[in-house]
Amino acid sequence: MYKPFQQYLEKSLFDNFDLHSEPIPQGLDRNVSERGKNPATIQSWCYRSPEFRKIRYTYIDAGVAAQVFNGVIYPDHRYDAPLLGIDLLSFGKKKILVVIDFQPLFRDEAYTAKYVEPMREMYERYGDLAQNLGMKFYDANQYFSKYLLFAKTDIETVESRVLPAFKDYVESYWTMIRGTEPSTDASEIQRIVQAQKDYDQYSAERDPAHGLFTSYFGNEWADRFLYEFLFEDAVPLAVSH
Numbered sequence: 625m626y627k628p629f630q631q632y633l634e635k636s637l638f639d640n641f642d643l644h645s646e647p648i649p650q651g652l653d654r655n656v657s658e659r660g661k662n663p664a665t666i667q668s669w670c671y672r673s674p675e676f677r678k679i680r681y682t683y684i685d686a687g688v689a690a691q692v693f694n695g696v697i698y699p700d701h702r703y704d705a706p707l708l709g710i711d712l713l714s715f716g717k718k719k720i721l722v723v724i725d726f727q728p729l730f731r732d733e734a735y736t737a738k739y740v741e742p743m744r745e746m747y748e749r750y751g752d753l754a755q756n757l758g759m760k761f762y763d764a765n766q767y768f769s770k771y772l773l774f775a776k777t778d779i780e781t782v783e784s785r786v787l788p789a790f791k792d793y794v795e796s797y798w799t800m801i802r803g804t805e806p807s808t809d810a811s812e813i814q815r816i817v818q819a820q821k822d823y824d825q826y827s828a829e830r831d832p833a834h835g836l837f838t839s840y841f842g843n844e845w846a847d848r849f850l851y852e853f854l855f856e857d858a859v860p861l862a863v864s865h
């Protein structure tokens with residue numbers, strides 16, 4: 625159900641950037657589970673380009689039980705720009721949740737003016753997808769912008785509204801990165817390295833998908849997937865889930 629999103633992203637990436645494939649750790653690029661009622665397949669892709677140090681996305685296809693398209697694009701450390709975050713979820717037709725955001729690395733006023741405020745016009749075109757839903761797992765004030773699209777919706781709206789919004793966010797993310805001057809200052813770059821690392825740590829610790837990965841593929845695989853691929857710059861906590 626989210627395959628058109630993946631196809632669009634892939635084509636737009638290849639059309640706009642000089643992509644190189646990045647290896648995915650052994651056994652994490654693809655897995656198939658026969659545990660559930662429906663067989664579940666998870667598959668991931670990873671690239672880099674001069675502008676982006678890590679482009680990763682994952683598709684989970686468990687038939688009607690689960691369809692997920694999740695991805696994060698990390699700019700090169702010379703750019704303080706937000707990350708592009710995508711989480712499109714569908715569980716058994718009734719529960720469809722879509723999240724698309726330019727995920728800010730910093731929260732100060734200058735940063736917000738530079739990267740978040742320009743999203744406003746685009747955001748306002750999709751008012752129906754900006755539902756102000758409360759967050760259970762994450763803190764909406766950390767690594768989310770106030771112009772994120774976050775909606776509980778249905779299959780028709782995914783096609784008619786979410787896909788156009790997704791394309792708009794993706795294209796304007798490319799425009800944003802092109803308009804950003806890469807830093808050459810070592811201490812500024814170090815600050816960005818740390819902020820992206822903090823994002824991985826925060827995300828790995830909060831990720832609501834660990835249970836989903838465990839139910840299909842087991843706890844060991846779930847831990848590896850989280851800490852060796854999705855959020856590889858995070859350090860596992862001493863106590864596991």
Ligand code: BLA
Nearest residue numbers: 682692694695709710711723724725759760761762832833
């Ligand atoms: C919520 N994301 C969720 C949920 C799951 C996933 C299972 C909980 C849905 C629920 O029951 O309410 C799934 N997360 C995944 C999967 C992967 C993952 C499958 O990382 C990896 C393959 N999440 C992101 C990114 C964003 C994001 C990049 O990974 C940013 C756009 C947002 N996901 C996001 C938000 C919620 C969510 C805001 C709601 C969480 C909350 O209520 O706190």
